Amino acid sequence: MPEGDTVWQAARRLHEALAGSVLTRSDLRVPRYATADLTGRTVLDVTPRGKHLLTRIEGGLTLHSHLRMDGSWKVYGSGQRWRGGPAHQIRAILGTEDRTAVGYRLPVLDLLRTADEPRVVGHLGPDLLGPDWDPGLALSNLLADPGRPLGEALLDQRNLAGIGNVYKSELCFLLGATPWLPVGALLPDRAATLPALARKLLEANRERPVRSTTGLRGQDLFVYGRAPRPCLRCRTPVREADQGDGSRERPTYWCPGCQWGPAPAPRARWSRRIRPATGP
Template sequence: MRTQGGCDCGRDRFGAAPARPGAAHHRRAMLEPMPEGDTVWQAAKRLHRALAGRELIRSDLRVPAHATADLTGRAVLEVVPRGKHLLTRLEGGLTLHSHLGMEGSWKIYTPGERWRGGPGHQIRAILGTAGPTAVGYRLPVLELLRSSDERRAVGHLGPDLLGPDWDPDVALANLLSDPSRALGEALLDQRNLAGVGNVYKSELCFLLRATPWLAVGALPQEAAESLPVLAKRLLEANREQPARSTTGRRAPRLFVYGRAPRPCLRCGTAVRVADQGDGSRERPTYWCPGCQTGPTPRYRDSTYAGRNAGAPAPRAPAAAPSSPLTSPSAEPSRE
C-alpha cells in the first residue's frame, strides 16, 4: 500500500489546503456546456480539493490504450490546469492528462451519491478514494503519461491566460505571426494563447468591434495590443464565478454569444450567427453586423441562413449596458 507522501500540504495554487481524509466534499463539479480556460480552471480547483492528498482505491480508465492501467494505491498529488487541459499528477511520477473538448466534464461525487453526469457508456475515467470519487464524462482526450513527459501533451500551447507563464507580449506576437489569418481562428488556436474557446472568441471580437473573419493583421494597432490584456481580464473575472459573464451583469451575461437573432446590446442590430472553422472543425460564431467591421460570411451559408431564418424583427434596446470588465474604449454604448 502506498503512502500519501509527496503531497504538499500547505496552501495550494487555488488558495486552499489540499483535502484531508474525513473532510466533507458535498459539491460536485458543475461545468458549463462550453468548457474554456475559466471553467477548466474551476474543474482543476474542484478536482484538486477533492483528490489531492488522497490515495486512490479505485481507478478505471475506459479508453483502449489504458484500459488495463491500475492506479490504485497511488496518492493524487495535485490537479493542474494548462489552458483547456487538465493534468492530474499522481504519486510515482505519473500524470493523467485529460481534455474536456466541447462536451466533456469531470464530476465529483460523495460516497453513496447518485452519479448524474450522463449515461454509463459516456464515462471515460473513474478516480475513487475513500471519500470523494471523480468521474470523467465524454472526455475526447484521456492519456496516462510520465510526469516528465508532460510537454508532449501540452508543450505546444502558447502562454496560458490563467497560468504562471502568461506573457501578453508573446501572445500578441503569436497572434500576429500569421497576419492573414481570420481573427476568430487565430484566437481558437491554442498555440497562440491558451484558454480562449468559442464563447470568448465571439465576445472578444465584439469588444474589439471587429468581425471574427477580419484578418488579424488588419486590426488597428491599439486594438491588437489590447487583445491579450482584455482576454486575460475576462477569464480572470470569471474563473471564480458559477456562471460566465462578459457584460459584468447578471442578465444578459453575454454580449453576442447565443443571442442571435436578438438585438445587439450596443447598437440594436440583430445579432447573427454562422459557422467558422479551419476546415477540420466548425463552431458557431456570433457577431453584430451593425457595429463590428470586417468580412462576414455569405448569406447562402446554410447554417447562417438556418439559424437566422424566420426570426422576428428585432427591437433596439432602450439603453445599452456598460461592462465593468472592459476598458472604456471597449465599453458598449448606443451609437
C-alpha cells in the same frame, strides 16, 4: 462549453477532492489503459493547462484529459448517487476513501510519465490563467500570420491557450472587429489591448458559476447565442455564421453595427435589412 475558465474550475474541484489522498479505486475505461492500476498511489495535484487537465500522481505519472465539447469531471461524496450520465459514458474513475472523481465522455485520456507532459501540452501558447502567462508573446503569436482571420487566430491554442468559441465571439465584439477581419488589420491600439482583455474576461469568470462578459444582470453575453436578437449596444440584429477553427466549422456570432470588417452574407431566413458596419 468548456473553455479556459471552465477547465480551471474543474481542476480546482478535482484538486480539492483528490490531492494529498491515496487512490483506493482506479478504473480507466479506454482500451489502451484498461489494465492500468493506480490504486495505492497518492494524487499530488491537478493542474489546468489551457483546456487540458493534468492529474499528477505519485510515481511520476500524469493522467491527461481534455474535455473538448462534451466531456466533464464530476466529484461525488461517499454514498452519493452519480448523476453525470449513463454508465457507458464513463471513461475514468479515481476514488479515495471519501471522494470519487468520475470522468464522463472524455474524448482524450492519456496516462503518461509526468516528465513527458510536454508531449501533450508543449505546443500550447501562453496560458491565460496560468503562471506562464506572457501577453507580449501571445500578441506576437497572434500577429505572426497577419492575414489569418481574427477568430481563427484566437481559437488556435498555439497562440494563446484557453479561448474557446464563446470567448472568441465576445472578444471580437469588444474589439469592434468581425471574426473574419485579418488579424493584421486590427488597429494597433486594439491589437495591443487584446491579450490583456482576453485575460481579464477569463479571470473574471473563473470563480463564477455562470459566465458573463457584459456586467449586465440578466444579459450574460453580448453576441454569443443571441442571433437574431438585437445587439445590446446598438439594437442591430446579431448575426450568426459558421467559421472554421482548423478542425471543423463552429457557430460564430457578431453585430454588423458594432463590428468592422468582412463577414459572410446574412442567412436567408433573416428578412430584416441589416445596417452595414463602419470602420472603427
